[in-house]
Amino acid sequence: MMNFIGQKIRMCKAVAFVTYKEWSAYRTHSLVSVFVGPVYFIVQYFIWTAVYGENGTLGGMEFQHTIRYFGASALIGYLTMDFADWNLQMLVQSGKFLTFTLRPMHHRFFALSQKIGHRVLGFFFEFLPCLLIFALLFRVEIIPRYMGWTMLSVALAFLMNFYVNYCLGMTAFFFVRANGIRVVYQLLGNIFSGALIPLSFFPEAVQRIMMFLPFQYTNYIPAMVWTGNNSIGEMGMTIPQAVMLQGIAVIAAALLSEVIYRTSIKRFTAVGA
Amino acid sequence: MRYIRIFFTCINTAISKAAAYRLDFVLGNFITLLSNVIFPLVTVLIYANGAQFPGWTMWEVLLIQSVFSMSNALASMICGSVLWVTMDHIQSGSFETVLLKPLSPLFYIACANFDIESLGLFLGGLAMTIISASFTGISGGNGVIMFLLLFISGAAVMCGLELIMAAISFKWVGNSRIPEIFESIKEFGKYPIGIFPKAVQVMSSLIIPVAAVGFFPASALMGRLDMRSLISVLPCILFLLFGVWLYNRMIKNYEGVGG
Numbered sequence: 001m002m003n004f005i006g007q008k009i010r011m012c013k014a015v016a017f018v019t020y021k022e023w024s025a026y027r028t029h030s031l032v033s034v035f036v037g038p039v040y041f042i043v044q045y046f047i048w049t050a051v052y053g054e055n056g057t058l059g060g061m062e063f064q065h066t067i068r069y070f071g072a073s074a075l076i077g078y079l080t081m082d083f084a085d086w087n088l089q090m091l092v093q094s095g096k097f098l099t100f101t102l103r104p105m106h107h108r109f110f111a112l113s114q115k116i117g118h119r120v121l122g123f124f125f126e127f128l129p130c131l132l133i134f135a136l137l138f139r140v141e142i143i144p145r146y147m148g149w150t151m152l153s154v155a156l157a158f159l160m161n162f163y164v165n166y167c168l169g170m171t172a173f174f175f176v177r178a179n180g181i182r183v184v185y186q187l188l189g190n191i192f193s194g195a196l197i198p199l200s201f202f203p204e205a206v207q208r209i210m211m212f213l214p215f216q217y218t219n220y221i222p223a224m225v226w227t228g229n230n231s232i233g234e235m236g237m238t239i240p241q242a243v244m245l246q247g248i249a250v251i252a253a254a255l256l257s258e259v260i261y262r263t264s265i266k267r268f269t270a271v272g273a
Numbered sequence: 274m275r276y277i278r279i280f281f282t283c284i285n286t287a288i289s290k291a292a293a294y295r296l297d298f299v300l301g302n303f304i305t306l307l308s309n310v311i312f313p314l315v316t317v318l319i320y321a322n323g324a325q326f327p328g329w330t331m332w333e334v335l336l337i338q339s340v341f342s343m344s345n346a347l348a349s350m351i352c353g354s355v356l357w358v359t360m361d362h363i364q365s366g367s368f369e370t371v372l373l374k375p376l377s378p379l380f381y382i383a384c385a386n387f388d389i390e391s392l393g394l395f396l397g398g399l400a401m402t403i404i405s406a407s408f409t410g411i412s413g414g415n416g417v418i419m420f421l422l423l424f425i426s427g428a429a430v431m432c433g434l435e436l437i438m439a440a441i442s443f444k445w446v447g448n449s450r451i452p453e454i455f456e457s458i459k460e461f462g463k464y465p466i467g468i469f470p471k472a473v474q475v476m477s478s479l480i481i482p483v484a485a486v487g488f489f490p491a492s493a494l495m496g497r498l499d500m501r502s503l504i505s506v507l508p509c510i511l512f513l514l515f516g517v518w519l520y521n522r523m524i525k526n527y528e529g530v531g532g
Contacts, residue, residue, distance in 0.1 A: 032450040039457040043464075050468035051324045058322050180300060187308050196311065201318045 011105060012113040019117030030125035037074050037130040041138065044070045059201035064141070065227055069198055071134045071142045072226035073219055077195070078126040079119060080158045080218060084111050085182050088169025098270040108166055108261065115162055145228025149239050153225040156246045160217045163253035170257075173264035194220030200233055207234045217249045276380060283384035291389045302393025312463060313338045313401070329465050332408035333495060339401030340494075341463050341487030344424060346395035348431030354386035355379070355520075356439040356452065364447045368527050379436070379520050412496025419493035419503065426509035427486035433509075434459070434481075436516030443523035462486040482508045 023030075045067060052063040061069065088111065091097040100107040134140045144150035168185055171178040190196060192206075192215035199207055199220045210216045221242050224232045232242045291298040313335055320331040359382060362368040371378045411417065434455050441451055462483030466474050477484040485505050492498045 028445075029448055029450050032448070032453055036450075036453045036457045040460065043457075043460040046469050046473075047464060050326050051319050053324070053327055055324050058319075058324050180304065183304050183308070187304070187311070190308075190311055191314065197315045197318055201322055203321075 008109070012109070012116065015110055015113035016117030016120065019114045020121050023118055023121050027121065027125050030122060031129075033078060033122075033126040034129045034133070037078070037126070038133050038138075041070060041074060041134065045138070059198055060231070061198060061200060061229075065229065066198065068141055068227045069223050071138075071140045072144075073195055073223040075127055075131055075134070075142070076154055076157060076219060076222050076226065078122050078130065079154055080161045080222075081119065081122060082115055082161045082165045084115060084162055085165040085169040085185075087111065087114075088166065089172040089178055089182070092169075092172035092268070095271050097268060101265075101268070101270075108257065111166065112162055115158075119158070144226045146225070146239060149243055150222070150226045153222040153243050153246060156243065156250050157218050157222040159250045160214060160246070160253055163250065163257045164214045164218070167253070167257050167260055170260050170264045173267045189215050189218070192216065193218050194223060198224075204234045211235075211245070214249065214253060217246045221246050276376075279376070279380075280384050283387050284389075287387040287389040298390065301390045305390055306393040306397040326465050326468060328467065330409070332405045333491075334465065336402065336405035336409055336495065337465065337487040337491040338463055339398050339405055340424065340427070340491045341398075343395055343398035343402060344427040344431055344486045344490075345459075346391045346398055347428040348435060349391035349394070350388050351428075352383055352432045352435035353388040353391060355382050355435055356442060358382050358386050359439040360442040360447065360449075360451075363442060363527065366530055368524075369529060372524070372527075377521075378524060379517065406494060409495050411494050415500070416494055416496050419498065419500070420490050422503060422506060423485060423490035423493050426482075426506045427490055429513040430482050430485055430509045433513040433516035434483075436513075436520045440516070440519040440523040443526045459483055459486070462488060464488075478505060479508050482512055485509045 048063065048066050048070075052058060052066075056062065058066070088097075088107075091100065091107075097107070100110065103110070131142060134142045164185075168178075168182055171181050175181070192199070192210055192213065194216060199210060199216055202210075210220075221232065225239050225242060228239075230238050232239070237245070316331060316334045316338065319325070325331070326334055359368070362371060368378075371381060374381050411420075438451050438455055442448070445451060458481055461469065461473060461477045462485075466477065466484045466488050469477070474484070482505065485508070489498065489502065489505055493502065
């Protein structure tokens with residue numbers, strides 16, 4: 001068992017390292033975030049400064065809390081960003097996925113290892129510079145109040161994003177062109193992940209429905225955990241409850257991806273489309 | 274005259290292409306429309322929670338945002354593909370095929386890639402504008418004329434932004450994240466200008482006049498601007514001219530080796 005785990009870790013390290021080196025050639029792409037992230041943050045800052053005005057609390061959140069939320073949300077985005085869906089669709093459509101079926105490594109594990117390498121690069125060239133800008137330049141209290149819970153929640157968001165995107169990527173086994181599905185998911189994700197506005201601003205019914213969909217587990221819950229709010233959403237979940245729920249959602253997404261993979265692989269013709 | 278004929282021929286071709294793949298065209302339009310009308314949702318939710326932008330009703334803010342969407346759509350139709358087509362040519366080293374055409378390269382790329390898929394967004398923006406304006410009221414003939422002038426100026430700013438992005442791609446080869454930089458700057462044009470500090474107001478009115486895209490035309494329509502505000506047309510035209518100049522200037526940097 002230990003040998004198996006050790007071998008998996010070595011494989012993951014090797015793929016992640018190669019991906020890191022490969023994408024290092026395009027590190028200026030990552031550095032775009034150092035401009036874009038703070039600009040979006042400034043816009044949010046002024047919007048919410050105007051909106052809060054005399055209001056002490058909106059959507060159950062105070063002004064400082066909302067600002068911290070948007071900072072955390074941006075930083076979480078850099079740590080969990082993923083394009084496994086696009087990558088897998090491209091491999092299936094071009095028929096190149098065949099080379100992965102011949103390798104002694106599950107493609108999903110390979111893709112996860114790639115994502116780890118890619119996000120390590122994101123950590124150095126996007127996350128850290130933006131964290132410093134938020135903390136030192138904008139004076140936002142951006143250091144998580146509960147570091148352990150935050151790390152766990154962000155790790156779960158990382159996995160959630162990956163598994164959901166991988167499931168979306170597998171639609172390429174069923175449709176000739178599955179771009180539309182990806183775009184629609186991204187669209188819904190933008191609205192319901194809480195990246196544009198915290199979900200606590202949505203009506204209660206919508207918040208309840210969101211419990212059963214993957215969106216909030218990729219951004220809203222980790223951002224709320226990051227800000228240290230111990231009453232998350234309309235349901236008033238504590239941080240441990242929210243992270244536990246996130247864990248259950250990740251397990252469900254992982255199982256779903258395995259079921260879809262087993263069904264999909266039977267349809268793979270290896271000739272592209 | 275020749276250029277106008279070519280422009281309309283290209284529009285005809287784009288419509289014929291769309292007619293060949295009707296479902297794709299309808300879905301593409303629908304998705305483009307949906308993905309561009311998300312941001313007004315934030316405004317609706319803010320007002321639904323009992324808050325507001327000081328001095329602005331929800332419909333007034335929505336009017337700014339719907340005019341912004343229309344302007345964005347118009348610019349996308351005319352110049353939206355210039356960045357991606359230019360970037361593709363530079364990366365593959367095939368920009369010579371454009372340079373050899375007996376036309377201005379910029380005009381050729383813009384016309385040949387007229388983006389009819391943004392029509393849905395334009396019509397969606399127009400519908401939102403009409404609905405919002407029916408709640409805010411409009412300020413009569415002068416207001417409408419000012420609105421039209423400022424709206425065209427706003428679309429010129431958006432075209433200018435597209436051209437600057439495309440020009441940058443001559444130097445920053447293959448960076449697909451260039452649009453993100455400019456998308457973030459556009460954010461300043463989607464809200465009432467008064468919520469930003471003075472320095473940002475000056476920047477977004479004169480230097481990168483994104484305030485002219487949604488805020489000025491919508492304010493003119495609501496009668497919140499006087500005739501002197503038409504001076505804001507000037508920085509918009511200068512901005513577009515700068516975009517055209519920069520694009521043509523950057524063509525000289527093209528090396529023909531790909532990247």
